[in-house]
Amino acid sequence: MDRWSGKTAVVTGASSGIGRAIALALAEEGLTVVAVARRDQRLKELASRVEGKGRIHGYTGDITDDDQLKSLFEWVEKNLGPVHVLVNNAGTTIPTRVSEGDMSNWRRMYSLNVFAVGGCIREALASMRRHGVDDGHIVNINSISGHPAAHVPGSWVYASTKHAITVLTEGLMRELVEDKSSIKVTVRLIMCNYFFYLSQMT
Ligand SMILES: NC(=O)c1ccc[n+]([C@@H]2O[C@H](COP(=O)([O-])OP(=O)(O)OC[C@H]3O[C@@H](n4cnc5c(N)ncnc54)[C@H](OP(=O)(O)O)[C@@H]3O)[C@@H](O)[C@H]2O)c1
Numbered sequence: 001m002d003r004w005s006g007k008t009a010v011v012t013g014a015s016s017g018i019g020r021a022i023a024l025a026l027a028e029e030g031l032t033v034v035a036v037a038r039r040d041q042r043l044k045e046l047a048s049r050v051e052g053k054g055r056i057h058g059y060t061g062d063i064t065d066d067d068q069l070k071s072l073f074e075w076v077e078k079n080l081g082p083v084h085v086l087v088n089n090a091g092t093t094i095p096t097r098v099s100e101g102d103m104s105n106w107r108r109m110y111s112l113n114v115f116a117v118g119g120c121i122r123e124a125l126a127s128m129r130r131h132g133v134d135d136g137h138i139v140n141i142n143s144i145s146g147h148p149a150a151h152v153p154g155s156w157v158y159a160s161t162k163h164a165i166t167v168l169t170e171g172l173m174r175e176l177v178e179d180k181s182s183i184k185v186t187v188r189l190i191m192c193n194y195f196f197y198l199s200q201m202t
Contacts (some may be wrong), residue, residue, distance in 0.1 A: 005031070005053060005054075006032065006054075007085065008081060009084065010085070010088065011089060012036045012037075013036070013037055013091065014037055015035070015043055015046065016042065018089055020042075020046060023046060024056070026054065026087075027056045029054065033054060033055070034072075034076055035056050036059045037058075037090070040058065043056075043059070053076060057079075059072055059075065063112070064111040064116050066115075069116060069120065070119075070123060072123075081131070082128060082130065082131035083123075083128060083133070084133055084136055085136065087142040090112055090115045090116065091161075094098055095154035096154075106157055109158055113162065113165070114168075116138035117168070120145045129167075133183075134183070136183040136184070137184045138172070138183065140169050140187045143162040145158060146165055146166040164185070169187040
């Protein structure tokens with residue numbers, strides 16, 4: 001991890017859960033982490049937790065709003081310089097039945113789990129390319145639901161957003177190879193808490 005010391009990482013969805021743990025771990029390893037979420041107070045508390053070599057800047061914003069997403073990356077560029085690492089972690093699960101077609105639930109999940117991921121990739125790659133960051137790294141947090149392995153009632157729409165991430169990550173990797181870029185892409189597969197889903201559906 002030494003090569004990342006002092007480099008800047010953007011971690012979305014860092015006010016709780018997996019994103020919070022990733023932000024803290026990267027800061028402990030010496031990275032300057034921009035922890036993104038909507039709940040300001042949680043980000044302030046998180047920033048105060050760092051004991052290692054790095055630091056955490058909380059950035060409050062809603063990344064489903066493309067203007068706010070662009071402002072986030074402009075802020076990073078202006079205050080910290082280029083993005084070296086992007087962790088696309090923010091994601092949401094809303095139990096909903098496909099057959100009911102509740103588009104407000106579909107939109108909420110697709111806006112965050114897919115469109116915001118695409119926007120963050122666009123802005124992070126542009127930053128890396130502008131500054132000649134050849135060893136940049138993009139990490140997309142996925143789920144077992146993003147693969148045709150296991151599904152539970154009410155999770156099909158969520159699963160479809162994660163299937164999209166599986167395909168889009170593969171596509172991004174191939175495009176970077178076509179471009180002869182050495183920027184790396186990783187997809188992390190997280191096991192779901194099925195009991196959570198089932199408890200929401202009963
Ligand atoms: N936990 C699991 O069992 C599991 C399993 C498989 C995959 N995953 C995946 O792992 C990732 C993290 O899951 P988690 O369980 O740790 O999630 P979580 O605890 O619910 O955290 C979600 C994070 O996203 C942020 N967020 C939500 N909407 C946002 C928005 N519009 N703009 C900016 N930030 C927003 C939330 O912060 P604010 O509310 O403060 O904005 C929060 O920090 C997700 O992609 C999820 O699909 C999780």
